[in-house]
Amino acid sequence: MSAKALIGIVLAAIVGIPVFILLVIQLATGGMKNNAASPSMTNEAVLARIQPIGLAKLDDSGPPGSRNGKAVYESVCMSCHAAGLAGSPKFADAGAWGARISKGFATLVEHANKGLGAMPAKGGAADLTDDEVARAVAYMGNAVGAKFTEPPVAAGAAAGGKIDPAVKGKEIYDSVCVACHGTGVAGAPKFADKAAWASRLKGGVEEAIKTAAKGINAMPAKGGYTGSDAEFHAAAEYLINASK
Ligand code: HEC
Ligand code: HEC
Structure with missing residues (x-):
């Protein structure tokens, strides 16, 4: 590498890193226009803004007792x-x-x-x-x-920390799956429609859930749900249980 290129990189780092840090601080505190007295700058407000990152991490790591x-x-x-x-x-x-x-x-x-x-x-x-x-x-x-x-x-x-289909599963169904399964959009088997589900469950509930997780025809993988496989599984159980 030439000396010129090296100086260029060093200069970029000297200027770039403080600018980057400033940007991060601004993001975390909600912008420079807020001064310390403004409500959005209290410790509580800043904590509330950054907390979801830490919480999400803990959630991902599983229920108490089962974390690796x-x-x-x-x-x-x-x-x-x-x-x-x-x-x-x-x-x-x-x-x-x-x-x-x-x-x-x-x-x-x-x-x-x-x-x-x-x-x-x-x-x-x-x-x-x-x-x-x-x-x-x-x-x-x-x-x-x-x-x-x-x-x-x-x-x-x-097992104790298993995601409850009736609670978490229902919540996911109500926010994601209902868009198609509520009324049977695009040939989706309708919620609580025994006949529509019976033929699909011939190979077993787990098989149907596996198929749905991968996506099938008009149904995208996991129905477009972006959460964990276990959560999708709970939503599918909730949906399938309603047809029994
Ligand atoms: C608040 C800071 C802090 C946190 C958080 C922390 N540790 Fe430590 N850990 C230390 C310090 C300091 C030592 C060295 C203690 C000493 O030798 O006096 C240490 C030492 C250890 C040792 C060596 C003990 C030994 O006998 O030499 C182990 C093992 C260990 N930590 C495991 C963990 C685990 C597992 C966690 C998370 C559950 C954890 N630590 C979280 C500060 C921390
Ligand atoms: C964009 C529409 C759409 C969404 C959203 C959607 N599905 Fe589906 N789903 C379908 C369609 C269409 C089928 C039928 C596909 C076929 O067999 O051609 C289907 C089929 C299924 C099946 C049966 C699979 C089989 O083996 O026959 C299950 C289980 C399922 N969906 C679960 C879910 C769950 C759980 C969600 C929410 C997380 C969800 N779906 C969201 C459209 C959707």
Whole structure:
């Protein structure tokens, strides 16, 4: 690379990065025209604006008790361990973790659950189960080559956190699926129409849901629903249950 090109890149970075940071601040605070006294600049208002990002992340990581190590790490532990805050061993930093890994999985899990030095119990997230913390410890340990096994998610915990077709499924149906299935647009089997559904369910409910998830003829994949597969499944169950 020529010296000229290098100077160009350095200049672009010097000018570009502060401009980028300013733009981000403006986005987060709702623009420069608001001064600190305006209602949109209170801590509560700013928090409310940025909160959906954090909440969405927690939602994605699954119901309490069933979150895996990566999900727990990303929603809780990362806030310190990603950068090595407060003297915490940095994620994937083999040097920082070496001596700790040799304490053994059980000891590390105990320390993470009870707290150690500047680390609060469970990283400050009291709602985590001991197993969820253990999964996060395994995830972090394995990032530096330890061969820890994440405690499995108990079948009960997964079932207990199942998305309820009658609640969440109905909500999705009412906002997305009803557009076609409400009146039978484009040949869609109509809601609660026993005859229209009976022939489709000959291969079983799960088969029909699988077909719908992939999309079939005039029905786009998941009916155009952009949420998780599990949520789509709940909506389909709600729709199908209504025809029984
Ligand atoms: C508020 C910051 C913070 C958060 C959040 C945090 N940690 Fe820590 N963690 C620390 C610090 C600081 C240490 C080093 C403590 C020491 O050795 O004195 C540490 C150490 C550890 C250790 C090593 C313990 C040992 O025996 O050497 C493990 C394992 C660990 N953390 C797991 C986790 C897990 C799992 C989470 C998420 C559930 C988490 N941490 C969240 C700050 C944090
Ligand atoms: C744009 C219109 C449209 C939307 C929105 C839509 N569907 Fe459909 N759906 C159809 C049509 C059309 C069919 C029939 C396709 C065929 O067999 O040709 C169908 C069929 C199905 C079937 C039966 C599949 C089979 O194997 O026969 C299921 C289950 C289903 N939809 C579920 C849903 C769910 C759940 C939603 C909402 C998340 C949804 N659909 C949203 C148009 C739609």
